[in-house]
Amino acid sequence: MQNRKKDFPILNKQSLVYLDTAASSLTPNAVIDKLNEYYNEYPVNVHRGVYKLSYRATEAYQDARQTIADFISASFEEVIFTRGASSALNLVALSYGEKVLKSGDEVIVSELEHHSHVLPWQQLAKRKGAKLIYVPLSKAGRITVDAFKQVLTDRTKIVALTYVSNVMGYETPIKEITRLAHQKNAIVSVDAAQAAPHRAIDVNDLDCDFLAFSAHKMFGPTGVGVLYGKKRLLDIMDPLEFGGDMNDNVDKFDGDWKDTPYKFETGTPPIAEAIGFAEAVRYIKKIGFKAIIAHENTLRQKAVDALSNIKGVTIYNPTAETGIINFNLDDVHPHDVVSFFDEDHIALRAGHHCAQLLIKWLNVPATLRASFYVYNDEADIDTFIDSVKRARTFFSDIGF
Amino acid sequence: MQNRKKDFPILNKQSLVYLDTAASSLTPNAVIDKLNEYYNEYPVNVHRGVYKLSYRATEAYQDARQTIADFISASFEEVIFTRGASSALNLVALSYGEKVLKSGDEVIVSELEHHSHVLPWQQLAKRKGAKLIYVPLSKAGRITVDAFKQVLTDRTKIVALTYVSNVMGYETPIKEITRLAHQKNAIVSVDAAQAAPHRAIDVNDLDCDFLAFSAHKMFGPTGVGVLYGKKRLLDIMDPLEFGGDMNDNVDKFDGDWKDTPYKFETGTPPIAEAIGFAEAVRYIKKIGFKAIIAHENTLRQKAVDALSNIKGVTIYNPTAETGIINFNLDDVHPHDVVSFFDEDHIALRAGHHCAQLLIKWLNVPATLRASFYVYNDEADIDTFIDSVKRARTFFSDIGF
């Protein structure tokens, strides 16, 4: 892969090894420029304007939706702009789940889920008297088709699983799980927040019913994410929020709604954000997922190999297929370690990564997570590994 | 007022008389620069990072909340960042309203409301069997204290009114209404989307219970708004969305939430947007509301005086106290007129302005709306008036 660092202003301003992409990716010039274009040239509202500037904003906003629809092989009206992946995943539970879930129904989730994909269903299930069922994880911590078969029943109504775990980096066999779930007439909600930045997604091929992701993890701006839903399902869902731009006719005591996607997007949408998101998608397409995957694999393998040779380092996901390494320095709290890395200008994350169930499953208080993206290179891995080694010595020496 | 046009890149790029602030304000350099600072220098996630960059982002995000709290004399934990005013107003209905509203209760709204402040209550009332009560508008279309007294009863639970109408530009006597409502133990939700950009707001003085506004109408970026709520009420409200960062401990079958404001902000927040919003607030404070109000009054009066002298022009709100003029060219559909203005590089809005109830009350199919802000000057008004005159002649000549 050609050196991408030059595309990212922050990497040209300071010495930084950024290994926290799984939290948020850095922002490339192309996306920043696009945001500036909106704010400098047509910073106006969409939809309701009949003058040229507003027309330009409306067109750009609509083009953004089409670009993102194309990116996952969905159609225009199946792409809903939300505040982010969390908001998108909640919409599935609060609108679709609220409508269909009945007492005694079962909802399948996993301990690999990010809080944003387990809590909405947990709370809904409690409210409805439905049952939350956890897929038993494999010894490595994976969701397998076999384990899924064990929990899938005629009472399963919803399957809510992550596509790529944000801690373990494992890829869930969503396509096969969806096929099985559909045989039981269950619908499948996919958290693709960690998949969309790193894997080509074709919703027709997966055949999943809902799928969500965030812009800020894939070169895009903060403040916007996407919910994909099958049109047939979106059509029967009620809007959650009511107000401007989602309605057709409004009377004093009733109103009717527009069709999807508009009925789910009340008020002024995240205009600049959606336009910037589309530019981020174009940036990804230009690089291509083949190159992205190959690059991340190379970096990951190099890092895993080196880490495995350092005594006193535990890797929790040595076999992951995406660019995430979940690890700890034995006997050192990850927050202590992270300050060491920080002084070496290495940014990575320590904590529960919004996945407390998995951290409990691993039976540790917290972990360190290093995650890679196109702007990382082999020199970054060298710096990282060198820092781990010195950290290991440092903490041992001072008595941890 | 000093000439502010130079602060707005779009006004230095092209000939433009922008009279659509009530839809979205233009964006000043200061805010654009602030967004760039985030994306160029610390484009990372907040809350969970323990490294320096993330610390900087977290501090900036928290400072933004404090800046906006100070702006309306609220405290830090009373300011919730949302997707925008529509989302904020829905949160009041979907969380607080959902919790307290019972069959037979009454909710007072008005025909001046933006759809985003009437539909949430309309739909909730329908669902709960509560009654939606409309304050009868005065002949001029105003909400008066006297009319409010007529509809306030012991059954009133919620009063949901706009502070400044987005079509008529009238200011509602919120303070007096709140005093009366509280005597009946009703709570007051205020839509301040059109007030916050143009009037100093002190929530302690108003004593209202909830208040919402959007950044994009007050020099800020798209994708963010604010819900203010009294802490006492926020404390008893349930979160609407569940997920990352809003929880404390997460167990497989239950979880508990953080305190306000965090319990209402699941997932990665609109980081850049909140930071940009705070910069917008600083920009407003630098100018000062006294200067803003005086300037808008001057422009408005000049425009109203001139329009009143053009035959075949109807003004629907000649006595409004904010910089909004709602009008029509007799016998010409506003969408036809707006194209005429557009060719003269004047941007203003035609339609129902997301306030169909008011448009029905006015008994017209749609209206034209011109709205002013600090970047407009007297020359803009001259251009606008000249265009209205020529439009009047043009449409009469071609047979409208």
Added chain:
Amino acid sequence: MHQLETLYRQIIMDHYKNPRNKGLLDDDRYIKNHIKNPSCGDDITIQTLIKSGEVKDIRHEGSGCSICCSSASVLSSLLKGKTVDEAQQVTKSYLNMIMKQPFDESIDLEDALAYQGVTKFPARVKCASIAWKAFEATLKKASEKTDE
């Protein structure tokens, strides 16, 4: 001359002030299609009677700007009496024309040619297309019915 004069041609104004075939009928044999333009509130219903492959009658009703209302009237007078195939071709040509796509110039658009000026006002293209889109949907419905 104001730019806008190229848009408001005499034919358009005539159809706007004196709409032909206006008002819906209470007749089940007609196919009805209703389209709204979310961006400006235009709202048009087109009602069509198709028999033996021919467009026997077109009625319309709605509210909107002059471009939107007049184009419903122009459509109704232009396509009434045409075969379904002809109507389809004219519709396609017209929509391509206003969206600045290549279109078959051998097809006579007659009065509808007056809308060519709308291409210079992209924000108004929707106004000029909404009645025709509703009619296009009608033809689709009709062909589905025949297929049954």
Added chain:
Amino acid sequence: MHQLETLYRQIIMDHYKNPRNKGLLDDDRYIKNHIKNPSCGDDITIQTLIKSGEVKDIRHEGSGCSICCSSASVLSSLLKGKTVDEAQQVTKSYLNMIMKQPFDESIDLEDALAYQGVTKFPARVKCASIAWKAFEATLKKASEKTDE
């Protein structure tokens, strides 16, 4: 020398590895305060026995990084036996010190002075403050009780 050495002073490491006064008691006379650091998951409970204007005992329990856990231990050994007034002054001085505010240097912070290094690591200031904030809240509770 790595930057971090200025942070992990020997006193801190000692209290981290050998925490004093650790473990909560099942005793109603104690005032309990629990604080979490949302940004990194540190979680500390401070349990205090106050009698006749004196801090008779302090216990602590929780999980977190070395800075967080050790500071609870340092706090407990430092403030045990002090009058409420003295404890208040020390707490205020300590919190000002780590937040780089002016603080009364005449007040002897003893072992707690070791945390001065945290000012160079702003992202860790919270870790060093959380136990003390919990104790500060305890004093507030106690004074409210006395006022009643």
